[in-house]
Amino acid sequence: MTITRIIVPRLILLFFVVFGVAIITFAISHLIPGDPARLIAGDRASAETLENVRRDLGLDRPVTDQFVIYVRNLLHGDLGTSLRTRRPVAADIATFLPATLELGLLSLVLAVLIGVPLGVFSAIYKDGPIDQIARTVSVCGISMPVFWFGMVVILLFYAKLQILPGSGRLAMAFAAPQRVTGFFLIDTLLEGRFDAFLSAVRHLILPTFVLAFANLGVITRQIRASMLDVLQEDYIRTARASGLRRRVVIFNHALRNALIPSITLLGLALGDLLYGAVLTETIFAWPGMGTYVVTSIQTLDFPAIMGFTVVASIGYVLINLVIDLAYMLADPQIREVG
């Protein structure tokens, strides 16, 4: 099997997936009970105004035409106009995306930094105390209702102990930094405002921890399982039998092989991360895509909900594709033959 033979079907699938997302979101927005034109024009609009809005939206045309227009707009990056903010959905998403990325990336890094070693040691000392702790932590992580955990953490660290802030990205006293990357940690430093940077860090601690905890469970469990698989392999026994030290065998032979299948897991964890971010942001009033979509849901702002769905789905699929390719490159069995 050559690499092209693996990549080409994936690219074909990608095309269908993007097309599928378009069909699904289009179908959903046409499934809404009620008249979208009336939602936009308001309850008191005259029949004439409604007719105009309908024509502007292309709602008077056949459904197939409407779909073609919808796809063409998507390809041009036009996700429609939010009913609530009255701004293009694409612009809204661009505004809120960096906050979500900052929170999501930090959480992922934290979850990997804790989860991978925990999984590895859990597998090495199977059934020992470390293993018991790791398994308890991972079951708790997997079973934790993120929205509730966030609330409890706020209650504890913000309300009772009063050591960390419980909402927002910066303390009231600081103005938001000029947008360069949209990441407050970077932008505040670029402006040389170290006190604002510290405030941003303090605001990130609780939400990052809450979001990381759920993913920590999944990661620990996966690493433990694949590490246990690898440790049973013949080549591990051979390596040990040939006199290599245990530490060398574990870190140079076992871990490297156990990590490869875990790469794909990162892609799947991303789905959980996305969903967890929606809940975490809501709880911590974090001004990101999650808060945006939940507010949109509560105000029945369908263009915004569908815009978020399209962007989130396509982003998710693309990242998974990149991860799968990385996996193929990392796996010598595929790389060497290709």
Next chain:
Amino acid sequence: MVAINPEDQSAAGRVPKRSRLHFLWYLTRRSPLTLVGLLIITLLVIMIVGAPFIAPYDPNKVMLSARLMPPSAAHWFGTDEVGRDLFSRVIYGSRASCGAAFMIVLISMSIGVFLGCLSGIVGGVFDSAMMRIMDVVLALPALVLAMALAAALGPSLFNSMLAVAIVRIPAYVRLARGQTLSLRERVFVKASRTFGASNLYILRWHMLPNALSPLIVQATLDLGGIVLIAAALSFIGLGAQPPTAEWGALVSSGRSFILDQWWYGTFPGLAILVTAMGCNLLGDGIRDMLDPRLGTR
């Protein structure tokens, strides 16, 4: 999530033959965590069935004189903003929350298994088309789709159940199809076909009974995650609506009071955590038992 090897089926047939006592002993000895899971689920079932007997108050009875009371001997979990007893509401909430999760798994499993088995038996173009469609749906972030779907259908417990059930179907289609493909080549299925049995007959009498045990493991494992998802959808306002005693909705209304009346949101959330944990522990335990390769670890 869990791939079950057809070869591991042999072990699946062995477990139920053991006596119940032996089974419990096996659990305590081999995996105390599974026993904890079993205990949680048993208590939960008792709670769901016996809610009217366990709950000390009517969950919807308003007592304005006892608003936002902290936990006490009279109100174990305290009371809410109109004086309803939270302990009773959490007890009754198990019916809505677990009932919803159970229905979701049942709906997605029934549809998924039917489509998957059919796909495996019929084969050909139908099978390829079905699998490509499932590939597309699986490639998408399921929960985001469920959210969009639930929002479009309109906020209600039933609609959110439907939305989650739909996005969970592909996992069962794949699993059932895999089972069917391996069963299709077995002698008893081939013999049945020689006698002129129809596809539906084979599906009903040969495929379903044999494919059931890995499907049930998958369903138990799913249940924990789905309790969380159903509660989360209620929390963001897409599922059960406020007057209903449902855990996610209770946490959501408790959120406005969290700083001063910590008990309001804390206890319903704890119920979600414990339930999800019970399902996960039990599901893991059952899977390990059915998979001898994992069991010896």
